[in-house]
Amino acid sequence: DQQVKQNSPSLSVQEGRISILNCDYTNSMFDYFLWYKKYPAEGPTFLISISSIKDKNEDGRFTVFLNKSAKHLSLHIVPSQPGDSAVYFCAAPYNTDKLIFGTGTRLQVFP
Amino acid sequence: EAQVTQNPRYLITVTGKKLTVTCSQNMNHEYMSWYRQDPGLGLRQIYYSMNVEVTDKGDVPEGYKVSRKEKRNFPLILESPSPNQTSLYFCASSLDLLSSYNSPLHFGNGTRLTVT
Numbered sequence: 313d314q315q316v317k318q319n320s321p322s323l324s325v326q327e328g329r330i331s332i333l334n335c336d337y338t339n340s341m342f343d344y345f346l347w348y349k350k351y352p353a354e355g356p357t358f359l360i361s362i363s364s365i366k367d368k369n370e371d372g373r374f375t376v377f378l379n380k381s382a383k384h385l386s387l388h389i390v391p392s393q394p395g396d397s398a399v400y401f402c403a404a405p406y407n408t409d410k411l412i413f414g415t416g417t418r419l420q421v422f423p
Numbered sequence: 424e425a426q427v428t429q430n431p432r433y434l435i436t437v438t439g440k441k442l443t444v445t446c447s448q449n450m451n452h453e454y455m456s457w458y459r460q461d462p463g464l465g466l467r468q469i470y471y472s473m474n475v476e477v478t479d480k481g482d483v484p485e486g487y488k489v490s491r492k493e494k495r496n497f498p499l500i501l502e503s504p505s506p507n508q509t510s511l512y513f514c515a516s517s518l519d520l521l522s523s524y525n526s527p528l529h530f531g532n533g534t535r536l537t538v539t
Binding site: 353354409 | 528
């Protein structure tokens, strides 16, 4: 039972354009959501979070939008840079015991 | 520097030969966890620990053991490794039981294990 889903395994975007990474979830009880970024040969690093009581959170070039009625969140990166090329995971906490991760989306930003 | 340290980074072993992957954090975090990453499956939790001497199973605990004798260390033990445990493993820690989005998980750099 995949409670957090990322249906796009990869995304390719030109430098300077907007990258939109999507995530769907099934459990309406999640308190918050997080995005992690992972470079090859490194562990995931925390990028940005959003509480379930908000619909938007912004941090520099990164903005996360939450649509609770659709059980959907998205990460927007504007403008995209080559250094943003990585795998992005969305995640949500379950019972304070664990983070449930999506399967990841590989973003490639080309010049 | 605040970090989660895993060793070794790469490990190739044979079926049945016991191995231990070490994990240590220097942030005085109470919560620690092990995940494995496999293609198309994302990150799946193996075991977690709320505090010293408190451990519990995650989603995929079969074939693994853990211990938490000290707050900083959380080793992952494979008593009899099998080829289906070939994977990329991550140790992670958090300040407090994931109760707040201000307390995200901090990950180590991973251990790539190959069991032949």
